[in-house]
Amino acid sequence: xxxxxxxxxxxxxxxxxxxxxxxxxxxxxxxxxxxxxxxxxxxxxxxxxxxxxxxxxxxxxxxxxxxxxxxxxxxxxxxxxxxxxxxxxxxxxxxxxxxxxxxxxx
Numbered sequence: 001x002x003x004x005x006x007x008x009x010x011x012x013x014x015x016x017x018x019x020x021x022x023x024x025x026x027x028x029x030x031x032x033x034x035x036x037x038x039x040x041x042x043x044x045x046x047x048x049x050x051x052x053x054x055x056x057x058x059x060x061x062x063x064x065x066x067x068x069x070x071x072x073x074x075x076x077x078x079x080x081x082x083x084x085x086x087x088x089x090x091x092x093x094x095x096x097x098x099x100x101x102x103x104x105x106x
Contacts, residue, residue: 030075040075052086064099
């Protein structure tokens, strides 16, 4: 992936519009096999930080799904996802809380 595409994807994951954040998370998932180790770790860390403050459950689900897919590359470790510890699982849908717990137990 060239730098222009990577920076564009990073910027879109942090947009104010939740629809744009959701689309960006979905795009991360679509390209999961094309990332270098550094790109996968950077995206997973950024998505975990974003997820820690995400108010929209649909976007949070897309972010967590993208993180799961990034962990499948073998590059992303639990220490890269430390921001997920900031999520109060009692305040999000149960299925999303299970995602968080599973990611932090890997």
